Amino acid sequence: MLPVLALEGVDKSFGAVAALRDARLELHAGEAHALVGENGAGKSTLVKILAGVHGPDAGRLLLDGQPVAFGSPADARAAGIAVIYQEPTLFPDLSVAENIFMGRQPLKGLRRIDASAMRERTNELFGRLGVQIDPDRPARGLSIADQQLVEIAKALSFDARVLVMDEPTAALSGVEVERLFAVARALRDDGAAILFISHRFDEVFALCQRVTVMRDGRWIATDEIGNLTVDGVVRTMVGRDISALFPKLETEPGEVRLTVDGLTRHGYFDDVSFTVRGGEIVALAGLVGAGRSEVARAIFGIDRYDAGQVHVDGRRLRPGDPPAAIAAGLALVPEDRRQQGLVMELSIERNATLPRRWALSRLGLLFGGSERRSAADWAKRLQVKAARNTDPVSTLSGGNQQKVVLAKWLSTEPRVLMIDEPTRGIDVGTKSEVHRLLSQLASEGVAVLMVSSELPEVLGMADRVLVMHEGRLVADIPRDQADEESVMFAATGQREAAA
């Protein structure tokens, strides 16, 4: 059978970086095809070639067996290729519906935009996805999960023959992933070809019929899912045996470092109280939207709160003052790294040292040389794949950008580290490295508060699991009693476990 879309011998370089070398792919009608590889393997670059964002330096694209050249994303769209990009591309000041129908709004007489038709079609798309977002609200301020859902609705609004999804599920919760998969399966059964990129192998195995593995920009293998196992795919991907989870180091918890007392932000979370000791890793679990990130942001001072207090090492923290929080030894690795974590046009090195500059310059100190070393050290430990540390962060692959944000906060040497979804978008090889780092920091006496939606990560890493449900802390489960059932029960509000 002729592939709908094929890529043959494609090379693509950015300056000295060879992102793709002899890349290959064949997509068939009626199949969901997974593309896997480590951070920086070239997956998103391949997607951008299919989407007409980049032209290949060598090789060719075939549509129904015929060579094609896409001069722009509009060309690729016209050929029936819809793409959900890894980084949301919404315009913050446009409404949700306007974002979805950008440049092709339904018109009524005299070429005036038919706003009610647009709203209706947006609601129809959201209905298919089971999503509740107001089509008229601006995109600004949407959570990353909602931004991703708008991107998905946008891709579905084209009658695509090929649907490309570059890590669409990274920010979504289980229910949302299931709905997306149901829609993708329906499209596939109607004869569309799906290309699916994810670092979550359970999803790959749940959705896809074939898998293509890339390494260092090259095609390595393509096989039927029936011939593959997760371990086998991982081995092909990284070229060695690894485990996704680093075994936790046992440490004796020390003094209480972080105390949160009756913290309340109306409409977000209510009367949240807990402590974290030095040497302890405490997970904050719960469903997307339970208020976990909001609590972390309020503790750090990015958001204000209406009641309650935060103490670090016994000293009360001023609300709404992140520099004071940093000076007190607190760090927050935020969930939305692109909007809150990085300055895209600045170099990797500058990004990695930003908060430190912020803290140090308040104290009237700046250490040029040592800063550079420490940021570079962290970048190396986290295996950031970059040509030079002086390159702008915008040129890094998605997962490598995440690592820079981690490096940036780790280099502040915090005593209390709050980290929101520590391994989202990070490949299986580096995941265990991040876990190792967290474990090691805890063993050095750091208090770690980890917001995570990944149950294996929560159960594998945490000394204690705090569970939030609809803005309230509903459970505090010690390690030896935490399992999938106890956490999910509490997270879905089915049981208020003993606190």
Ligand SMILES: Nc1ncnc2c1ncn2[C@@H]1O[C@H](COP(=O)(O)OP(=O)(O)OP(=O)(O)O)[C@@H](O)[C@H]1O
């Ligand atoms: N615009 C660009 N300028 C310079 N280098 C780039 C650019 N885009 C990508 N690269 C480089 O190309 C390589 C492949 O990146 P790509 O984004 O395709 O990786 P990926 O497989 O999608 O990784 P991830 O899993 O982290 O998303 C990386 O080394 C990246 O730094």
Ligand SMILES: [Mg+2]
């Ligand atoms: Mg990518």
